[in-house]
Amino acid sequence: MKKNVLIIGAGGVARVVAHKCAQNNDVLGEIHIASRTRSKCEEIVASVHDMGNMKQDGVLEAHALDAMDVAATVALIRKTGCQIVINVGTAFLNMSVLSACIEAGVAYIDTAIHEEPNKICETPPWYGNYEWPRKDECARAGVTAILGAGFDPGVVNAFARLAKDDYVDTITDIDIVDINAGNHGKYFSTNFDPEINFREFTGTVYSWQDSQWKENAMFEVGQEFDLPVVGKQKAYMSGHDEVHSLAKNMGSPNVRFWMGFGDHYINVFTVLKNLGLLSEQPVKTAEGLEVVPLKVVKAVLPDPSSLAPNYTGKTCIGDFVKGTKDGKPAEVFIYNVADHKEAYEEVGSQGISYTAGVPPVAAAMLVASGEWDVKTMVNVEELAPKPFLHILNQIGLPTCIRDENGDRPLDFS
Template sequence: MKKNVLIVGAGGVAHVAAHKCAEHNDVLGDICIASRTQGKCEAIIESVNRKSHLKDKSKKIYSRRIDALDVPSTVKLIRETDSQIVINLAQAYVNMSLLEACIQAGVAYMDTAIHEDPNKVCEDPPWYANYEWKRKDRCKEHGITAILGAGFDPGVVNAYCALAAKHYFDKIDTIDILDVNAGSHGKYFATNFDPEINFREFKKVWTWIDRKWVCEKVHAVKMVYDFPVVGKMPVYLNGHDELHSLSKNIDADSIRFWMGFGDHYINVFTVLTNLGLTSEKPVRTAEGVEVVPLKVLKAILPDPSSLAPNYTGKTCIGNYVKGTKNGKRREIFIYNICDHAVCYKEVESQAISYTAGVPPVAAAILIARGIWDPKTMVNVEELDPDPFIELLGPMGLPTVVEEHPALLPSSERVK
């Protein structure tokens, strides 16, 4: 049984994961939170203690400083802390370094987002083949469990795909992954997670249609869906991490990802992009200072974790699946509803961070118990979805399966 968890990162998602690890430290053991800025780790620990979430008081929760790009020092930290499970919740630029450190240290690894090269945006698909999957053989050779994309999307939505294939369909035609935030944070404009990573997604739309990759323009295809609880919401066809493994591992004709944006968000984003402020390419000021516009924009926008105290409303994330079962047509929506205010009351977080932070801890518990411990590299949809989804419910992310939801209208191209 694996024990002792090293959480790398100290943002909003790591904040939630630390709370959930503390609530299950009787299984997971000691918890170390490590980041470049150790003070942020200490703030998370203060929140965990404030909420009295440390279940087993004999176990430790503590912090360390880490440069996750430094593989030897990371290996040293893993061994010093006797961590057997590493949850990577840092920026996606460090994924390959942390994965390498886990392989060398002989411990389990998981992340919640695909690796990114800072100098490359929206590379050709499938993205996992460009980086992570190249080390799958080494993971298998050394018996290393590496679970990729174990957040919500990617992560839980991948498990929803596996659940649909296992229990609800003999043949899947289409899967539409739908992610909407119907909450209000009271700011003029903000992103719900790291603005830099968020805006890098909006360069190209790689989507899987008719069993091939199709490239669309950003925010060019729109759909309105009548969601449970949150009602009718506009969603836009978007590229996203999970498509790049689901296209390989799930037998479906088309798999698409849609994200909800209101008119205000689209308008502000369009202006920022037209001004060049979402660019990752450096520019030089009149004073001779080189800056990256996207990093400047990140610096001036609200920190996503700061939105939590005043956030109201709910999120809805799920998979709308069409296909056949026993020769009959079937359509289902597998989804979760999460409430911002409830999340803040429980763990001092907003729902976006909550939905991303709970699943990797559930995965860690399954690794610790030996239920999800394949001793090789896998994406979430390659594992049995049942124990994962069953565990997520009591941890705060219950799943609903609804037959024949109404889709309004069909997709349309934005003029």
């Protein structure tokens, strides 16, 4: 068994991870949280204690760390005795933290694909640009590296694998739909790091269709979905991490990702983009200062973690999987519904952070028990889905199924 967790990052998702690790410290052992700003980590530690979320007495400590510094990260891993690292810092850190985990010989879990600050929407498949070339390195070191273990990517990958295992013999279509039907009350804000959020939507939309990569522009292709709880919602085909691994691993000729957007978000986004304010390339001001427009926009928007107290409504995220079962057409929708207010009451975060932060803790628990300690690099769909979904059901993110037999919770009996 592996014990002791190092959480890298101190944003909204890291807060959820810390609370959930604390709630399960009988399995995970000591909990450490590190970022460049130690005071942010200390605030998270205090919030865990204030909300009474430590399951049993134990270590919960804050540390200062520049996670781009591989040697410093290795030193902290060794100093704390952590055997599992959950990386929920910016996506720019992934390769540095993975390098530290390989050197230290500890398990690595992240929730999003690696990105380079000066590049957007690189050549697909995206995992092939940075992560997958290091799989042999992980295997030689006997290091478990679980990529994209948030909700999307992450839980939706497990949904696709579950559909293939139990509901559809041959898959023809995987359509992942992410709808946030909540309201944060601000004029405009993103639900997680604005820099990463906007980068998802300013480049080419890559989808896997007819067993090849297809390119579209953002907001070019829209569709209405009728979903449980949140009802009819408009969503747009978007580029997203999980499309790139599912296209490789699931054998489906069609894999698409759809995200819900309101007209107001689209209008503001379009103005910002057309003005050049979402560019990742530096520009010079009249005063001779060099600035990155996207970072300026990030600086003036609300911190996503500040949205939590007044957030209302629900999210619905799931997979429509089509194909054949026993030679007949089959379709299943596997999904989760989360509530913003309930997330805030439990861990002090809004629902988007909650859905992203709970799954890597479930993954860490499976690594700790040995069930997912595979000692190589994997995406979530390459692992047994039911143990993962079963833990998520127990710790806050239950799975439901809708098919020809009705709408019901996933049965773990």
